[in-house]
Amino acid sequence: xxxxxxxxxxxxxxxxxxxxxxxxxxxxxxxxxxxxxxxxxxxxxxxxxxxxxxxxxxxxxxxxxxxxxxxxxxxxxxxxxxxxxxxxxxxxxxxxxxxxxxxxxxxxxxxxxxxxxxxxxxxxxxxxxxxxxxxxxxxxxxxxxxxxxxxxxxxxxxxxxxxxxxxxxxxxxxxxxxxxxxxxxxxxxxxxxxxxxxxxxxxxxxxxxxxxxxxxxxxxxxxxxxxxxxxxxxxxxxxxxxxxxxxxxxxxxxxxxxxxxxxxxxxxxxxxxxxxxxxxxxxxxxxxxxxxxxxxxxxxxxxxxxxxxxxxxxxxxxxxxxxxxxxxxxxxxxxxxxxxxxxxxxxxxxxx
Amino acid sequence: xxxxxxxxxxxxxxxxxxxxxxxxxxxxxxxxxxxxxxxxxxxxxxxxxxxxxxxxxxxxxxxxxxxxxxxxxxxxxxxxxxxxxxxxxxxxxxxxxxxxxxxxxxxxxxxxxxxxxxxxxxxxxxxxxxxxxxxxxxxxxxxxxxxxxxxxxxxxxxxxxxxxxxxxxxxxxxxxxxxxxxxxxxxxxxxxxxxxxxxxxxxxxxxxxxxxxxxxxxxxxxxxxxxxxxxxxxxxxxxxxxxxxxxxxxxxxxxxxxxxxxxxxxxxxxxxxxxxxxxxxxxxxxxxxxxxxxxxxxxxxxxxxxxxxxxxxxxxxxxxxxxxxxxxxxxxxxxxxxxxxxxxxxxxxxxx
Numbered sequence: 001x002x003x004x005x006x007x008x009x010x011x012x013x014x015x016x017x018x019x020x021x022x023x024x025x026x027x028x029x030x031x032x033x034x035x036x037x038x039x040x041x042x043x044x045x046x047x048x049x050x051x052x053x054x055x056x057x058x059x060x061x062x063x064x065x066x067x068x069x070x071x072x073x074x075x076x077x078x079x080x081x082x083x084x085x086x087x088x089x090x091x092x093x094x095x096x097x098x099x100x101x102x103x104x105x106x107x108x109x110x111x112x113x114x115x116x117x118x119x120x121x122x123x124x125x126x127x128x129x130x131x132x133x134x135x136x137x138x139x140x141x142x143x144x145x146x147x148x149x150x151x152x153x154x155x156x157x158x159x160x161x162x163x164x165x166x167x168x169x170x171x172x173x174x175x176x177x178x179x180x181x182x183x184x185x186x187x188x189x190x191x192x193x194x195x196x197x198x199x200x201x202x203x204x205x206x207x208x209x210x211x212x213x214x215x216x217x218x219x220x221x222x223x224x225x226x227x228x229x230x231x232x233x234x235x236x237x238x239x240x241x242x243x244x245x246x247x248x249x250x251x252x253x254x255x256x257x258x259x260x261x262x263x264x265x266x267x268x269x270x271x272x273x274x275x276x277x278x279x280x281x282x283x284x285x286x287x288x289x290x291x292x293x294x295x296x297x298x299x300x301x302x303x304x305x306x307x308x309x310x311x312x313x314x315x316x317x318x319x320x321x322x323x324x325x326x327x328x329x330x331x332x333x334x335x336x337x338x339x340x341x342x343x344x345x346x347x348x349x350x351x352x
Numbered sequence: 353x354x355x356x357x358x359x360x361x362x363x364x365x366x367x368x369x370x371x372x373x374x375x376x377x378x379x380x381x382x383x384x385x386x387x388x389x390x391x392x393x394x395x396x397x398x399x400x401x402x403x404x405x406x407x408x409x410x411x412x413x414x415x416x417x418x419x420x421x422x423x424x425x426x427x428x429x430x431x432x433x434x435x436x437x438x439x440x441x442x443x444x445x446x447x448x449x450x451x452x453x454x455x456x457x458x459x460x461x462x463x464x465x466x467x468x469x470x471x472x473x474x475x476x477x478x479x480x481x482x483x484x485x486x487x488x489x490x491x492x493x494x495x496x497x498x499x500x501x502x503x504x505x506x507x508x509x510x511x512x513x514x515x516x517x518x519x520x521x522x523x524x525x526x527x528x529x530x531x532x533x534x535x536x537x538x539x540x541x542x543x544x545x546x547x548x549x550x551x552x553x554x555x556x557x558x559x560x561x562x563x564x565x566x567x568x569x570x571x572x573x574x575x576x577x578x579x580x581x582x583x584x585x586x587x588x589x590x591x592x593x594x595x596x597x598x599x600x601x602x603x604x605x606x607x608x609x610x611x612x613x614x615x616x617x618x619x620x621x622x623x624x625x626x627x628x629x630x631x632x633x634x635x636x637x638x639x640x641x642x643x644x645x646x647x648x649x650x651x652x653x654x655x656x657x658x659x660x661x662x663x664x665x666x667x668x669x670x671x672x673x674x675x676x677x678x679x680x681x682x683x684x685x686x687x688x689x690x691x692x693x694x695x696x697x698x699x700x701x702x703x704x
Contacts, residue, residue: 066425070418073494077487080660105457108484108495132460135429142425143460144496 001150002215004122004208006200009041009115009154013048016086020111020149023086025050026079028072028099030059033091033117037157041090041115053079057098061247064094064133066142072102083107086149092118093125093251097143100131104146111149118161119169119203120252122153123176123210128218128231138308139239139247153211155203163288168252170195170287171234173210175259178280179233181213182326189279192286229335230328232320234258236338237347240306245297256289261346266321269336276325293351303344317343353502354567356474356560358552360506361393361467365400367502368438372463375438377402378431380424380451382411385443385469389509393442393467405431409450413599416446416486418494424454435459438501444470445477445603449495452483456498463501470513471521471555472604474505475528475562480570480583490660491591491599505563507555515640520604522547522639523586525562527611530632531585533565534678541631544638581687582680584672586610588690589699592658597649608641613698618673621688628677645703655696669695 001019003011016025025045029038034056045052055075057063076085089099089112096114103112114126132143158166177185187209188195194202220227238258241249249257263280266272285291293299306317318335320328328334353371355363368377377397381390386408397404407427409415441451441464448466455464466478484495510518529537539561540547546554572579590610593601601609615632618624637643645651658669670687672680680686 066418066422073418073487077489077493101457105453105484105494105496107493108482108497130460132457135425137429141429141459142457144457145460 002153002211003151004153004155004211005204006156007154008152009037009157010044012041012088012113012115012150012152013044013050015150016045016050016113017048020086023050023084023111024081025052025086025088026076026081027052027054027088027090028095028102029054029056029090030063030092030095031056032059033095036160037117038090041088045088053081059094061094061134064098066133066135069098069102069133072098073106076102076106081106083110086111086113088113088115089126089148090115090117091121092116093121096121096125097131097140098133100129100146100148101133101143104131104144109146112146114148114151116151116153117157119158119166119207120172122207123169123214124172126151126153127211127214128228139242151211153207155200155207158203159198164250165252166196166198167256167288167290168250171252171256171259171284171289173206174280174283174287175234175255176210176213176231178259178263178325179230179320179322179328180217180326181209182324184209184213185279185283185325188287189283192283196286196288227332227334229320229333232335233322233328234262236306236317236319237261237302237343240302241297243305243308244301245294249294249297253290256284256291257293257350259284260291261350262319262321264349265319265338265342265346266323268342269319269338270321270323270329272322272324279325291350299347299351300344302347303340306343307340354505354563355503356505356507356563357556358506358508360504361389361509362396364393364440364465364467364502364504365396365402368397368402368465369400372438372501375402375436375463376433377404377438377440378428378433379404379406379440379442380447380454381406381408381442382415382444382447383408384411385447388512389469390442393440405433411446413446413486416450416484418485418487421450421454421485424450425458428454428458433458435462438463438465440465440467441478441500442467442469443473444468445473448473448477449483449492450485452481452498452500453485453495456483456496461498464498466500466503468503468505469509471510471518471559472524474559475521475566476524478503478505479563479566480580491594503563505559507552507559510555511550516602517604518548518550519608519640519642520602523604523608523611523636523641525558526632526635526639527586527607528562528565528583530611530615530677531582531672531674531680532569532678533561534676536561536565537635537677540639541635544635548638548640579684579686581672581685584687585674585680586614588658588669588671589613589654589695592654593649595657595660596653597646601646601649605642608636608643609645609702611636612643613702614671614673616701617671617690617694617698618675620694621671621690622673622675622681624674624676631677643702651699651703652696654699655692658695659692
């Protein structure tokens with residue numbers, strides 16, 4: 001079940017009662033989101049007849065660790081949460097990844113329901129089943145694939161989201177469109193102003209379309225042996241930007257920079273039209289993304305960090321690059337080997 | 353691939369070269385097994401052209417923790433082991449469970465090859481894809497299902513195994529036979545003496561038959577939603593014995609006690625013939641199992657521990673019980689609710 005729209009969260013308890021009626025439910029949330037939305041959800045789950053608990057952890061990417069996961073496991077054990085439980089991940093991407101990983105290994109796997117509360121999580125973390133935690137030196141190095149039992153993208157919770165976080169989510173939607181859905185890309189171009197104003201109906205359409213496209217790609221390649229890699233467009237540079245900044249640059253902002261850099265790389269590597277690369281940059285800006293290079297960020301450290309990317313094989317940097325707007329290479333492996341010099345050039349071009 | 357027989361381990365490098373040629377290989381082993389068999393395996397893998405590393409951890413159940421897993425992850429990171437690696441779990445059940453869990457979450461899952469070096473691991477941990485670590489208060493509470501890419505049960509490594517460890521393995525084979533394979537059960541009865549003497553040909557037959565039967569059950573129900581539960585015969589009591597003893601009683605010895613107790617329970621609960629229950633006990637003894645109750649073990653603490661079993665639902669103790677030798681209930685859920693008093697009686701009957 002994927003439900004998108006204002007008030008979607010209110011449908012969660014009823015759906016769950018119909019599908020997993022015998023489950024104990026544990027809502028996992030960071031402290032901030034728990035205060036905003038957690039208690040209401042817990043009360044409605046209890047009203048629907050579920051034995052429900054709320055587990056919280058400190059907000060922020062720094063909680064996405066093995067240590068916090070272990071602490072949550074100790075809490076689950078203390079509450080005698082058995083294999084007949086379901087977890088609800090209520091929050092942003094950190095919560096989705098952490099609670100999804102927690103669910104995937106508790107009693108060797110209990111169902112997780114994703115209830116994302118940020119635009120980025122709605123179109124990214126909540127869809128596709130990737131879970132995980134960070135190691136000190138690298139993101140998402142330890143985790144699982146664990147498909148959610150259901151996803152609730154409640155557009156009404158986005159009204160409290162800061163503008164920079166909305167821009168992060170838009171960057172991810174633009175990525176999906178640029179990689180795999182030209183008609184969505186054009187729809188975004190013509191509705192950028194409404195989206196940026198937070199129009200609920202426009203948001204619902206963009207989120208639902210992005211989720212549907214991502215789910216279609218993921219279903220055909222759950223374990224990322226091939227086609228799923230097209231969703232990594234922009235992410236080689238984005239991950240390097242995040243790592244080189246010590247994760248001070250957020251994921252969405254990094255993806256916006258990564259998209260621009262990798263679309264430029266594509267003009268040389270795959271014949272991606274230069275005019276399309278410009279359209280990607282213009283759409284990102286129209287949706288509120290800042291494409292200014294973060295001052296404190298050393299571009300040569302970014303290139304260095306890209307060499308440690310997960311997509312690499314045998315020390316060669318590989319990027320997933322489009323051949324045209326909404327179209328990635330047709331081969332079963334859509335990644336392209338990139339000379340380190342070209343990558344440095346593309347990163348340096350972001351500085352001007 | 354499942355290879356059973358003397359010298360099976362020597363086939364591993366060649367098989368791997370044919371199936372996963374581009375992989376880096378990391379052999380994971382406890383310090384004791386590493387000394388006995390690890391270096392030989394590493395050298396043969398290197399001779400077959402693999403970049404190969406050996407990671408070790410202290411021998412014993414106490415290493416099956418989140419902390420040891422995290423330490424191994426830190427080593428994998430330091431060695432820059434990427435997603436294009438395969439792990440080999442070389443050792444007993446602890447190694448299989450720990451290295452299997454490690455492989456299942458490294459880069460969200462890399463292949464694991466199981467190379468069990470104990471009889472118990474050959475017929476139990478290495479087959480079926482269960483992985484995990486213990487929490488202070490409960491075994492295997494955190495883990496995954498991760499099917500091995502291949503299994504190598506090299507009978508020749510068993511010659512150095514202590515007699516008590518062989519008996520543990522035999523208990524698991526008897527369980528599989530009593531639950532799901534009457535003809536194997538009768539074969540074991542007529543070959544008990546050879547097996548106990550360590551005859552390689554007899555061992556090979558028993559291991560191969562047990563693996564094949566277990567694999568057939570598991571394939572139909574990988575995630576243990578139903579039929580796979582028949583393999584839990586004896587394990588409600590066995591886990592409780594282990595927990596109540598503070599894990600001083602080994603898994604195999606606990607399974608032998610559990611089999612006898614639960615077969616007796618079955619005579620009341622499912623109409624399992626009392627004569628069959630006696631045959632199970634006699635076969636276990638013929639294969640070298642000790643059915644004497646461990647002196648220091650408090651039977652009422654065992655009954656208490658059974659209440660925390662994973663198979664329970666809503667505080668009711670559930671056991672997987674046979675209806676006849678080699679036959680479990682035909683229903684999709686083969687577990688039976690057991691009154692706590694009956695369980696106490698069955699445990700007390702072990703004392704005489």
